[in-house]
Amino acid sequence: MQPTPFEYAPAPESRAVVDIASSYGLYIDGAFVDGTGRRFKTVNPATEEVLAEVAEASGGDVDRAVKAARHAYNRVWSKTSGRDRGKYLFRIARILQERAREFAVLETLDNGKPIKESRDVDIPLAAAHFFYHAGWADKLSYAGFGSDPKPLGVAAQVIPWNFPLLMLAWKIAPALAAGNTVVLKPAETTPLTALLFAEVCEQADLPPGVVNIVTGAGATGQALVEHADVDKVAFTGSTEVGKAIARAVAGTRKRLTLELGGKAANVIFDDAPIDQAVEGIVRGIFFNQGHVCCAGSRLLVQETVADEVVERLKRRLTTLRLGDPMDKNTDIGAINSPEQLERIRTLTGIGEEEGATRWSAPCELPDRGYWFAPTLFTDVSQAHRIARDEIFGPVLSVLTFRTPDEAIAKANNTPYGLSAGVWTEKGSRILRMANAVRAGVVWANTFNHFDPASPFGGYKESGFGREGGRHGLAAYLDVA
Amino acid sequence: MADRLEVRKTYKLFIGGAFPRSESGRSYEVTDTKGRFLANAAHASRKDARDAVTAARKAFGGWSGATAYNRGQVLYRVAEVMEGRRAQFVAEVAAAEGVQNRRAEAVVDAAIDRWVWYAGWTDKLAQVLGSANPVAGPFFNFSTPEPTGVVAVLAPQDSALLGLVSVLAPVLVAGNTAVVLSSYARPLPAVTLSEVLATSDVPGGVVNILTGAAAEVGPWLASHLDVNAIDLSGVDDPDLARELEKAAADNVKRVRRPASEDWNADPGMSRLRAWVETKTVWHPIGV
């Protein structure tokens, strides 16, 4: 054995690339304004350090923002040609690319995700979404919705904390390309990159009021989606809140799209490319600490290879590096909030009580911050809550099957239907599984890939409407 | 400073990412619409055309194999660099087409916007032209557009920049590579465009631009067996166009005939459709 083992020295990303103000207002009508509500703090979940104070937008603030969006829509944006809307979006895409490192660092500080992921996934994909939709702005008549599809008007958008800037891009880029103006509310635990995005809008000379950012928690979101003058509500988040929003807009003229929870099955057949399947399982559930609505949280393994797959998976999990999200070599960052950590602990506790066998990767958890070691449960049955409830954390439930039909039945035995994975070297089986699984995205021999050209969204209680691709434009056009 | 003696530019061919003179050593005088000398342009020969086709073929694998997103980024970058050369384009268009500066500015702006329009198409083309086909049987069946290959473009004679951009950019969107023969009498904006392409992120050989006569170079391109398609937009002589189309039939080239065009009109998708093949894939579905 080596005298000095090959330990990676700390490789921290520099924090100096981003300036965080001590306090932020709301971005309304092209300017930062003070809110009239109380203020709240946003913290770094890896250190519990307070990063900034942020305004909680009141009902009155939300009303101002919606009025600004309406005004901008009526006076400017609805009269701006598709070509020019596209040019603004191209500018935004380029500015995001130019300031990518700044956004990556800020995202990691506010969210707790590893810098490797914010740098290589979140921010480049966000820029790509703007770039892709920029090209649509002057081509809407070719998108399959008639010769001159019209925008809806003012869009109210509420996004989650797991991919803050990327979810913003998924919402704002198609809305603006289609000709809508927006009021967007980022999640209360991760508001900072949305506020920095306001600066991007200014650098791009986007007309005031086209994009408005209001920060706050549930009440702010509720005020926004219930505002009488919004034409469209788009929500990404929990199924529970999604249902409440669906009730709130019932009987109004508001269009609605929802991207909600999931409990995806990741199905491994015995002829799978096993080393890549193990990587895919890891990517499926441990990417972004498992804070992914389409995470492959239910592993369905064919019994012939179940022991071998689990053994290889455990060995692989021992190489995951958990710790400082700002370290370039970190694979698993912090849990986003104490509330989420508590939920993960509760559900994993129930998993043990119900008789499943728990195994966690041996890793040291930092003293401060919110952490949870990568964990998997074996001996899980369909009846267990860890096989049914969305945990939204780095926790994998392993189940087995014997035949393709059994795999399909188990994969579909959930109220959710956002995504699924299939691993086999047999092409016809991939397509059979893809046909049979009731989910909006099916990954074959890969998992958790995203692209602006690829529509994303759920079946059943995972929501309706698609984001991305040609289909995603429908969410922001008057084509229903 | 008004009487400072300017440093003039040498206008050359653009082949494989480099700027050679014609291998023939020939050049011809380019004048403005009033007959005043502007520059000597390289007079491309049959061998220059041959070299350009070789370069285009060599570049085809990389360009067609790049992701659509990447091609979009690269083509948008071309528009950015064109914007930076706006003044030069305006001067050249004004001289070439005999129009006032304001008119030339509008032409250049339209040309840059046209490039942006096409840049946005790269990652949408398959979504609009492709399809999943519900065949009657246990098969997954889909169709996607793929680039035709090397496209020879005889660029419009009248519209030296907007016309050129309007015929060149759609060739590149799907991943084709191009050999372009510019307007004979108005070649200078084309050479400047080649300088833009060389300093954008467009790989060498993806676009090759020749200056010279359609009657001389055209037949060699039309009959070249390693050219897959030809755009005859710049052939004003109907007899020549017919001869070139006949020659093109030898290897079943896709041919776009000359037609009167309004370069300011919405370009639509017709030029995008012209340079793609449709590939349909079948795969069984079963356990």
Add this chain to the structure above:
Amino acid sequence: MTLTVPTPLADAATSDAALRRFLHGLPGVDQVGAEGRAANLATRSIKTTAKAYAIDLAIRMIDLTTLEGADTPGKVRSLCAKAVRPDPTDPSTPSVAAVCVYGDLVGLARDYLGDSGLHIAAVATAFPSGRASLEVKLADTRHAVAAGADEIDMVIDRGAFLSGRYLQVYEEIAAVKDACGEAHLKVILETGELATYDNVRRASWLAMMAGADFIKTSTGKIAPAATLPVTLVMLEAVRDWRDATGTLVGVKPAGGIRTTKDALRYLVLVNETVGIEWLTPDLFRIGASSLLNDLLLQRQKLASGHYSGADYVTVD
């Protein structure tokens, strides 16, 4: 999908058909997934103390190589001098693992290296093409061993492999292993000619079954030579072989590894695929020539705090 080696091993190695059944029963390798994993590991950031450690380790793992038609005694002499003392300005610089030369130059290398402790590897078996009769290949091997080589880098018959004559490949490796005597056998798969990762995995297993002490990517004469994903697949093979047999087989990427950054990426790959057990010159080698000087430049930079230049390392 089982990875158990048939027992007795001879069962699988009795015919082309039996070998085919076994090798084609190994799990497939998904190209996109394997390349994605290698690319992901390539983003590891190795800094400060880890970098210093890794640079010295990489130097100690080098098979310093010259395999040119124009090789002369003078060239081999300077190669040997460089191998023993890579940086004359800094005696703390470790020696490389071995020099790697053609068989006819082994005797000279042995004279120059004496009892320095460095290994001498000879390429043999009609390197690089492998197109010769078995008798010639064995004679090539025996000559090199007799001249003092303690490591033999043989090439497999890629033609035989690609046409499914697995037994021939197997028997040839086994015969060369026998001819090696005490010398260690590195089996060059020439992955650039095998073309698919599935083939790389199968050839890795075939070589290990036939007795390879090391499996090596490339001759350096065919592009592509070593790549990260090819090496990943080979590391997975030695890992699975260890699980199946308890035996540790080494891995040697060779060709195209020219910079410190490249070398560190390979070490990361080893560290995270098979673990620190393999992070030793006994089980991991890098076949290279120009790499050494880049490692020395980086080593000088770490020591001095400023960038060095090509004039401050020796050309050999």
